[in-house]
Amino acid sequence: xxxxxxxxxxxxxxxxxxxxxxDHYQLTNTFKRNGDSLTGPCPLHGGQSPTxxxxxxxxxxxxxxxxxxxxxNILDFVARKENISIRDAAIRISEWFGLSLEKPGRKVVPNxxxxxxxxxxxxxxxNPAPRTAPxxxxxxxxxxxxxxxxALQHLDPAHPYLVERGLxxxxxxxxxxxxxxxxxxxxxxxxPIHNAEGQLVAYAGRWPGTPTGDxxxxxxxxxxxxxxxxxxxHRAIKADAGQPLIVVEGFFDAINLWxxxxxxxxxxxxxxxxxxxxELIRRHTTTNSAVIVMLDEDAAGQAGRPEIAxxxxxxxxxxxxxxxxxxxxxxxxxxxxxxxxIP
Numbered sequence: 001x002x003x004x005x006x007x008x009x010x011x012x013x014x015x016x017x018x019x020x021x022x023d024h025y026q027l028t029n030t031f032k033r034n035g036d037s038l039t040g041p042c043p044l045h046g047g048q049s050p051t052x053x054x055x056x057x058x059x060x061x062x063x064x065x066x067x068x069x070x071x072x073n074i075l076d077f078v079a080r081k082e083n084i085s086i087r088d089a090a091i092r093i094s095e096w097f098g099l100s101l102e103k104p105g106r107k108v109v110p111n112x113x114x115x116x117x118x119x120x121x122x123x124x125x126x127n128p129a130p131r132t133a134p135x136x137x138x139x140x141x142x143x144x145x146x147x148x149x150x151a152l153q154h155l156d157p158a159h160p161y162l163v164e165r166g167l168x169x170x171x172x173x174x175x176x177x178x179x180x181x182x183x184x185x186x187x188x189x190x191x192p193i194h195n196a197e198g199q200l201v202a203y204a205g206r207w208p209g210t211p212t213g214d215x216x217x218x219x220x221x222x223x224x225x226x227x228x229x230x231x232x233x234h235r236a237i238k239a240d241a242g243q244p245l246i247v248v249e250g251f252f253d254a255i256n257l258w259x260x261x262x263x264x265x266x267x268x269x270x271x272x273x274x275x276x277x278x279e280l281i282r283r284h285t286t287t288n289s290a291v292i293v294m295l296d297e298d299a300a301g302q303a304g305r306p307e308i309a310x311x312x313x314x315x316x317x318x319x320x321x322x323x324x325x326x327x328x329x330x331x332x333x334x335x336x337x338x339x340x341x342i343p
Contacts, residue, residue: 012090013073016097018060021074024096025081031055044068044080051214065216069300145228147199152190155180161189161208165252165331171259179208188219191251193226196280198234202226204251204269227274230281231267232258237284239263244290244319244342245281247273247308249301253294253330260338271295271304278311285316292341294321296329 022028022038031040031053038055041047045067052066063071070080078089093099155178162172162179172178176192188205195201205219220226230236232254236245246265248254254267268277285291293309295301302322309318321341323329333341 007087007090007094009075009086009090012093012099013060013075015099016074016093017057018055018062018074018077019057020097021077021093022055042066042068044070044077054214065214069217143225143228145195145201145224147195147201151192151200152178152180152183152185152203154182155190159189159208161206165256167255168259171255174258175255177255180205184221185219193224193229193231194234195229196233196237196284201229206251226269228276229269230277231269233266233280233284236264236266241289244292245285246292246294246341247281247312248294248330249296250329250331253296256331256333257338260333260335262338262342271300273304273308273311281312282315287316289316291316291318292321293318294330294341297323297326298329301329 019028019038022031022043025043027043030043031038032050036056036058038057039051040053041049042053042064044053044064047053047064047066049066053062053064055062061071061073062077068080070076074093075086075089078084078093079086082089082092084092155176157169157172157178159179162177167177176190178190180186180188180190185203185205187207189208191204191206192200193202193204202221202224207215207217207219211217231251235258240263243262243264246257246262248257248265248267249271250267250269254265257265266281268274281291291312293305293312295305295308305320305322309320312318
């Protein structure tokens with residue numbers, strides 16, 4: 001099929017269930033069903049734990065809370081299982097189940113650039129690792145994250161977890177971090193998330209330590225679209241524009257670099273760059289700006305950084321930073337190591 005031909009992603013997602021996909025791979029018998037949910041070992045990374053992979057039949061989505069730290073719909077599952085793009089996953093599913101890929105009466109126009117619609121959000125309590133990076137640019141996700149009409153109160157800024165991460169009281173205060181004892185984020189260290197204008201739009205809740213069982217590392221509020229924001233952007237754009245903009249994955253990656261003097265840093269909250277995030281970077285850089293893509297030195301980071309760099313290189317100078325040690329990530333860097341990053 002030509003890459004320019006239209007693919008009806010919505011029809012594919014609504015016509016085929018996640019259960020049918022699991023049946024196609026002969027995986028159904030490996031899961032235990034409890035009402036609306038299926039749980040079992042993750043078929044994507046070959047896990048063994050009977051609770052690490054969860055499927056919601058009504059929502060038609062899945063989530064791996066273990067090594068993959070990833071979730072999504074049927075397109076995401078097949079793309080990750082087959083190591084292909086979202087578009088190719090839709091084509092393959094359509095072939096498996098005899099679906100029509102085109103809208104009735106639609107003409108295929110040569111050299112058109114039809115783009116797939118964004119994938120749906122997985123379950124709300126998730127680990128912040130990203131979906132598989134698509135091979136083609138997608139249109140920006142619609143809508144906005146509305147500013148919150150409240151701020152969490154009585155947070156504990158001296159929680160041992162924050163001390164263990166090496167954060168100073170000044171950094172904790174600047175980022176508004178603290179352990180929450182009441183509300184939807186009870187038992188978690190909360191991280192305020194702001195939009196580019198500095199308005200508070202959400203709180204992320206980090207489990208203080210290594211979660212066990214079905215407990216996720218991070219919790220995000222219902223309705224919040226992290227793909228529309230860049231964590232710390234409102235601070236980064238106030239920093240010296242002559243310095244490179246550093247793009248990292250996680251909250252604490254950005255916070256650690258900021259604490260050690262690299263104020264012009266933003267976090268994707270994952271290892272893929274959404275169209276909306278790309279536009280935010282474009283808006284706050286020039287053709288003379290430098291960007292350093294510094295993702296974690298793991299499989300997701302290594303897979304995501306070339307695609308991110310190639311997209312950003314269309315409008316600014318881009319350099320990929322790779323770590324010599326496997327598994328190394330920006331939140332582990334010492335002050336001396338950070339000082340060596342920027343000449």
